Amino acid sequence: MDIFMNLTLSGLSTGMMIFLLASGLSLIFGLMGVLNFAHGSIFMWGAYSGVWIYFRTQSFIMAILVGMIMGMALGWLAERTIIRRVYGRHIDQILITTGLMLVLNEVLKAVFGPNIIAVQIPPLLAGSWELGGIIIVKYRVFTIFVGLVVAAAVHLILTRTRVGMIVRAGVQNQEMVQVLGINIRQVFSLVFMFGAGLAALGGVMMAPAIGSINPNMGLENQMLAFIVVVIGGMGSILGSALASVLVGLAGVYTAWFLPEAALAVNVLFMTVVLLIKPSGLFGMGGGRNS
């Protein structure tokens, strides 16, 4: 029971951090049709700049702030200078964001060095509670909490505000939104920046959770985010959240019994979803070739 609870908590916590990465990816894809291969790099830049600040200020709040600002700045810059030029050209989008990923990863290695950097959990969040024989790691609870808050906030923004309404409308029918006199390009910029900020937040949160950061963490987690987006359906925040939790849980349960198969189970999961419902479990259709 103890192990089961721990695994569940760990899975939920991992799932929430994947959600931070996947939600932006899903929104950007849903709205702009851009599959952003550089999303994991922005996640990683968030992690590195957050850790860098944390080592200097010893303040985790500062780390989160700086990490997110870094992510948003990179996202804004990427959208303005490069991605804006290839809207509507799917293949070029994949190619260009891959190039962006390469450059961002290499510059990151040049700035922070290519080695693994150990990261400690901030003292305030370190340690664990014991509840009737079950050990609950504080940091995991913290990540779940942050994940839930972000999910709720994104959901509220999307359903209760004007910008959210425009974004949702844009996901369904971009041309119609434009016809109604809304500058969808500006909304694109905003969503891209926002998504990048969430990814960077995920990076900062992930660093203490796995105890170290390395220049490969971007691609590894991006892959999980891709799987989440395929399972959950593009453009659906609820779908991303549920799929993230599923992927996180499936990952830790399998890892407990058979560590080698952790990714295999998720890939298999994705394959099954694709075979049964190509638009994802909660997607708004349009997954099939059109």
Added chain:
Amino acid sequence: MDEIANLKLLKKAEWLRPGKFLASSSWVLMVLVLILAVVPLMTSSRTTLNLWTEIYILGVFAMSYDILLGYTGIVSFGHALFFGTGAYMTGIIIKNTGPTLSNLLLAVVGTIFLAVVISLIIGYLSLRVKDVYYAMITLAFAELFFISAEKWRSVTNGADGFSFQVPAFLQDRYVFYYGILAFLVLVVLLLRRFIDSPVGRVLQAIRENEKRAEFLGYDVLKFKLISTVVAGVVASLAGIAWALQQRFVSTGVMAVDKTIDALLMTTIGGAGTLYGALLGSGLTTLAKHRLGDLAKIHPIFERWYIIFGLLYIMIVLFFPGGIIGTWKRIWNKKIT
């Protein structure tokens, strides 16, 4: 007077015109092969010859990628999976059964069989949905293969890899050089033939306008599957050659970086030109070795990839045809 001079210039330039020049691919190929064939006469240094064979092998790998990217218009992030399958198959079979020609042939046959099966399975799963899914799903499968290679230590020795002996006749550096050159020429001829075949034409139609191809009655999925099978088999053959050249296999052959290398080579040289992939392979491989050497002077050269990443972004944005495509365009403009 001016016109006559112009006409003369035109006549002179005619044979250089890429349309005509490159269309007669046997021409280019013959000149290319002649030049490349004399390389071993000028140097007997194993390092130099190795560099050349590396360019050829990665060129074949990149050309197989061009079949997908340049001729079918799909982006795969799992191409290294085939390359790695070929390399591992060769390494494992030869290491465990001895370096003989028959074992090598067994490895080749096994590799081709496996490449066909894998590309059919992955293609069937991922080609039915939007092209962006193909990129994601192939990436996930490639990672699956990478992790399998890493964890299945009893067979692959994990990230450390293992070395093995190559069949005796391949140990002679000249035999190996000409063997790989012949392999390259064969692949170029076969791929050219494939591109110009009816199937290849349909693939290019799909690249230009998938819907139209579908409305014309072509089974798009079937043709895309053929494309991934051809590309997968050629990539796995390149993997075999790579293993024989390195005499060593590690998880590096399965890594996403290998796929991205092919993507870079193809795009920089020129997607959809076939020879562009080879040119790209030459450029990146040379740069890797030269700039890698410079890393001793200043560690910033460790990060030489930044330059290629930026160059690559520029090419995707401003010169979609890569080097060869842009050259073709400029020539065609000048002449006509």
